[in-house]
Amino acid sequence: MGIFSSEGFSFSELAGMMFMWSTIQQLIPQLTFIWRTIQQLVPQSVSLFLEKLGAKLHGLSNPYVHIKFPAYLGAGEYNDAYYLIGFYLSTKSSKQAARLKGAKFEETKSMTITLDDGEETIDEFNGVLLKWKAKNLKAQASTNSSSSTDETSTSCRTQSYVLVFHKRYREMVTEIYLNHVIREGKAIWNRNRKRKLFTNKAGWESINFKHPANFNTLAMDPKKKQEIIADLDAFKKRKEYYGRIGKTWKRGYLLYGPPGTGKSTMIAAIANYMDYDIYDLELTSVTDNAELKELLTDTRSKSIIVIEDIDCSLDFTGKRKEKDHTKSEEDQDMKSGNEKDSNSKSKVTLSGLLNVIDGIWSACGQQRIIIFTTNHVEKLDPALIRRGRMDMHIEMSYCKFEAFKTLAKNYLDIDSHPLFEEIRLLLEENEVRPCDVAENLMPKADSRDAETCLRNLIEAINAEKERQQSKAKDEQEQEEIKGSKSAKRIVPQKETHQGSRKVCTRKIKKWLTIFKKL
Numbered sequence: 001m002g003i004f005s006s007e008g009f010s011f012s013e014l015a016g017m018m019f020m021w022s023t024i025q026q027l028i029p030q031l032t033f034i035w036r037t038i039q040q041l042v043p044q045s046v047s048l049f050l051e052k053l054g055a056k057l058h059g060l061s062n063p064y065v066h067i068k069f070p071a072y073l074g075a076g077e078y079n080d081a082y083y084l085i086g087f088y089l090s091t092k093s094s095k096q097a098a099r100l101k102g103a104k105f106e107e108t109k110s111m112t113i114t115l116d117d118g119e120e121t122i123d124e125f126n127g128v129l130l131k132w133k134a135k136n137l138k139a140q141a142s143t144n145s146s147s148s149t150d151e152t153s154t155s156c157r158t159q160s161y162v163l164v165f166h167k168r169y170r171e172m173v174t175e176i177y178l179n180h181v182i183r184e185g186k187a188i189w190n191r192n193r194k195r196k197l198f199t200n201k202a203g204w205e206s207i208n209f210k211h212p213a214n215f216n217t218l219a220m221d222p223k224k225k226q227e228i229i230a231d232l233d234a235f236k237k238r239k240e241y242y243g244r245i246g247k248t249w250k251r252g253y254l255l256y257g258p259p260g261t262g263k264s265t266m267i268a269a270i271a272n273y274m275d276y277d278i279y280d281l282e283l284t285s286v287t288d289n290a291e292l293k294e295l296l297t298d299t300r301s302k303s304i305i306v307i308e309d310i311d312c313s314l315d316f317t318g319k320r321k322e323k324d325h326t327k328s329e330e331d332q333d334m335k336s337g338n339e340k341d342s343n344s345k346s347k348v349t350l351s352g353l354l355n356v357i358d359g360i361w362s363a364c365g366q367q368r369i370i371i372f373t374t375n376h377v378e379k380l381d382p383a384l385i386r387r388g389r390m391d392m393h394i395e396m397s398y399c400k401f402e403a404f405k406t407l408a409k410n411y412l413d414i415d416s417h418p419l420f421e422e423i424r425l426l427l428e429e430n431e432v433r434p435c436d437v438a439e440n441l442m443p444k445a446d447s448r449d450a451e452t453c454l455r456n457l458i459e460a461i462n463a464e465k466e467r468q469q470s471k472a473k474d475e476q477e478q479e480e481i482k483g484s485k486s487a488k489r490i491v492p493q494k495e496t497h498q499g500s501r502k503v504c505t506r507k508i509k510k511w512l513t514i515f516k517k518l
């Protein structure tokens with residue numbers, strides 16, 4: 001029978017119990033006062049012993065363990081675990097608790113719904129039941145008093161989650177369950193957070209990254225595209241594999257090809273596919289190797305570090321090919337770095353960049369992709385792009401028929417058309433950049449239909465073809481003119497030369513006859 005059930009108690013018994021309870025309540029302040037006085041009188045060691053004894057007795061009678069996760073740790077520091085638990089509980093509590101609260105963070109895409117203050121929810125893990133309570137000390141204290149705006153703004157500091165479980169599961173909870181909660185919380189956070197595009201000015205600055213590019217809309221050879229997707233998939237799943245073979249969990253891609261062939265578009269597609277942030281590293285703004293290290297160690301995991309137009313970024317091109325074998329690589333790079341000083345402020349060197357890629361990341365960089373782009377792959381130092389640093393070399397090339405079909409689908413929403421065959425032949429014969437195809441396929445006015453756009457493209461390719469042909473003809477003519485001019489110049493020279501030789505021979509013969517006469 002429950003103590004608060006009136007069943008089985010007479011009215012006088014109930015009145016007696018209520019009297020006893022109110023007497024105990026009245027005695028509490030006096031008992032507290034006596035306890036405080038004893039604490040002051042007895043030596044500290046004795047009072048500590050008594051406290052420990054009290055806790056032990058309480059432990060014996062209470063089989064439940066409570067772990068508190070406060071939102072605020074003091075000294076301006078907030079507790080990440082509190083927020084991650086909140087994300088974890090958002091998937092559990094909305095089904096059970098009656099009172100919930102919604103929170104929208106600047107960095108997240110959507111609202112997170114979690115337990116309101118004072119609410120509880122039960123979680124089950126490996127057959128064990130665990131209770132989570134949301135507490136707010138301020139809310140409890142201010143139920144009796146009116147709260148000021150100041151209090152509301154700092155009330156998150158007084159919030160906490162308390163986990164309650166039977167003490168027999170202590171080990172399982174602390175060693176397995178809590179790791180699971182934090183891991184799940186992080187996964188929810190990652191799925192919900194907005195992706196960022198970072199650029200380096202003074203340190204990293206970020207904006208939200210929103211780019212519509214994806215592998216479906218990326219125009220390129222479908223086989224090559226599938227290879228890239230498969231490589232990314234393998235990379236995503238290979239955490240254990242990289243750990244086992246002792247390699248850093250990173251992957252390097254070199255994208256090369258003429259301007260307007262989709263290198264930057266490919267980077268956006270990879271970022272969207274992987275759900276990664278992008279760090280767009282402008283090497284010319286990096287003062288020296290030390291700053292480069294700092295910037296790269298400051299990047300988050302699950303990110304892509306991009307160095308666009310690496311051949312133009314710094315003088316990395318082919319330096320090693322002419323290296324002086326009597327000097328160390330670092331010396332030579334430093335020398336070239338100093339030489340560069342005259343036209344660039346950056347002292348970042350090739351070996352500095354290689355050290356950062358290979359060295360620092362081995363220690364702390366995980367789940368990162370590094371991408372270099374260039375229009376002139378032949379100019380790059382082989383050390384920079386060797387396998388292991390740049391694992392995949394991807395050529396982004398001129399638009400062929402398969403790539404065209406993707407663009408026709410993107411821009412005109414068509415899979416076939418009678419003009420496709422003519423376009424296929426034209427694309428085989430000519431080097432047309434995907435950006436030019438895209439430009440021509442984009443309807444300039446609402447009224448323009450697919451056929452008009454396709455005809456525009458055909459016209460544009462033919463016009464370019466004629467332009468190239470007449471340019472080639474002009475160049476040939478110029479060459480011929482140059483050739484004939486130099487031929488004309490050479491002939492009199494030869495004649496003059498021969499003439500002077502003849503004069504010379506005549507003079508010698510004359511002198512010989514004079515000598516003979518003498």
Ligand SMILES: Nc1ncnc2c1ncn2[C@@H]1O[C@H](COP(=O)(O)OP(=O)(O)OP(=O)(O)O)[C@@H](O)[C@H]1O
Pocket residue numbers: 217218219220257258259260261262263264265266375396434435436438
């Ligand atoms: N392969 C492609 N697939 C889809 N769209 C493309 C492709 N290539 C180019 N485009 C279109 O052309 C525009 C320019 O492409 P992008 O900037 O990706 O070229 P790039 O290779 O990075 O050029 P650059 O070498 O000059 O930096 C894009 O905005 C896109 O609309």
Ligand SMILES: [Mg+2]
Pocket residue numbers: 263264265308373
């Ligand atoms: Mg680009």
